[in-house]
Amino acid sequence: MRIALLGAGTVGGGVIEIVDSRVPSLEVARILTLPGTYDDPRVTYDFADIVSDDSIECVVEAMGGLEPAHTFIMESLAAGKHVVTANKAVVAAFLPEFCAQAEESGVGFFIEATSGGGIPWIASIEKARRIDRIERISGILNGTSNYIVDRMAKDGAEFADVLAQAQALGYAEADPSADIDGIDVANKCIISSTVAFGTLCRRDIPVHGIRNLTKADLDTFAGLGYAVRLMARASRDDDGYAACVEPVLLPLASVEGNVPDNFNIATLVGTTVGPLKFYGQGAGALPTGNAMVQDLLDCAGGERPVYPTGETLSWKPGLLRADYVFRTAAALPADTPGTAVEVAPGYVSVGGLSATEAAALADALLAEDPATLMAAVADVD
Numbered sequence: 001m002r003i004a005l006l007g008a009g010t011v012g013g014g015v016i017e018i019v020d021s022r023v024p025s026l027e028v029a030r031i032l033t034l035p036g037t038y039d040d041p042r043v044t045y046d047f048a049d050i051v052s053d054d055s056i057e058c059v060v061e062a063m064g065g066l067e068p069a070h071t072f073i074m075e076s077l078a079a080g081k082h083v084v085t086a087n088k089a090v091v092a093a094f095l096p097e098f099c100a101q102a103e104e105s106g107v108g109f110f111i112e113a114t115s116g117g118g119i120p121w122i123a124s125i126e127k128a129r130r131i132d133r134i135e136r137i138s139g140i141l142n143g144t145s146n147y148i149v150d151r152m153a154k155d156g157a158e159f160a161d162v163l164a165q166a167q168a169l170g171y172a173e174a175d176p177s178a179d180i181d182g183i184d185v186a187n188k189c190i191i192s193s194t195v196a197f198g199t200l201c202r203r204d205i206p207v208h209g210i211r212n213l214t215k216a217d218l219d220t221f222a223g224l225g226y227a228v229r230l231m232a233r234a235s236r237d238d239d240g241y242a243a244c245v246e247p248v249l250l251p252l253a254s255v256e257g258n259v260p261d262n263f264n265i266a267t268l269v270g271t272t273v274g275p276l277k278f279y280g281q282g283a284g285a286l287p288t289g290n291a292m293v294q295d296l297l298d299c300a301g302g303e304r305p306v307y308p309t310g311e312t313l314s315w316k317p318g319l320l321r322a323d324y325v326f327r328t329a330a331a332l333p334a335d336t337p338g339t340a341v342e343v344a345p346g347y348v349s350v351g352g353l354s355a356t357e358a359a360a361l362a363d364a365l366l367a368e369d370p371a372t373l374m375a376a377v378a379d380v381d
Helices: 011-021 067-078 087-104 121-129 143-157 159-168 183-197 214-222 286-301 355-368
Strands: 002-006 029-031 056-062 081-085 132-139 226-236 240-251 264-271 274-281 321-327 341-343 347-353 371-378
Touching: 002 011, 011 029, 011 286, 056 067, 056 286, 067 081, 067 087, 081 087, 081 286, 087 159, 087 183, 121 132, 121 264, 132 183, 143 159, 143 214, 143 226, 143 264, 183 226, 183 240, 214 226, 214 240, 214 321, 226 371, 240 355, 321 341, 321 355, 347 355
Parallel strands: 002 029, 002 056, 056 081, 240 371
Antiparallel strands: 132 226, 132 264, 226 240, 264 274, 321 347, 321 371, 341 347
């Protein structure tokens, strides 16, 4: 199968390396890049060279961002070409549109590499759903944020110092907002929840990141018996679901609380299989490239994924409840739900909040004290 690659950066370069060296049944025929960024005779600077080439059966989108990725994916599908993508932002934003065009054109749209890097996460969800109703999913789905928290804990370092180290190593971008504010995890949570629960997940789920995390926070939480990780969480019942992204306090001995460096872990809970955990590299050239090549082989073998494109479950934020710890210099509002208890100087626990209520409370506290930190005390499957 002849393929064209959109983007030859970290992930695109991984696809090229794997296909060229290990998969003779696939051929990278064209590579779309910006001028001067990649030296290869297959390079083109004009997308029309790809979309008009009838010999190219599949387009591999590894550009990232919303545009021109959205336009190029739609034009590729409309031209009767299969599409494989690792772009979680564009999939979270436009999945129904992509699926509708793929169905109309009779081609496949593949998204394994959007969530969990080299971990076969989406495929495992789909396989579990053949038998089980998936009740819950959760996970550490961003290697950059996990690297920062893990190195802070192990090295006794401050957030800014470890972030700079992550940027130097190439784990974090110059603007790290997507990673440390939970935006990247939110896109993966939306996609994962959509596939797991069989309903199109709303995009405005509660999201809070780790930007305000300090070494003193980690020391305090460790004294209370907890590690901290930025996690996606989602749950469903018979007719509803809820999802969120937030810092989570985990028992020091838990698997999730000990995930090192830039690794990821994802968990699903099925009605008969119970909890299943998937651990591995959540990003990087070869792990993510591996996931994309797996999709390419599935495509060549005739598989055509079908993803949910409609809202079959209602939004029920009460399905995600936990005690939340807030570190803040602001006073809790008088109408704060639940019972507030000081668990350490400057740290107050508020019991039984939904993730939506906790996010709203955190936003109110942040307005008064921009250094406020929120973390959920969550059960671990």
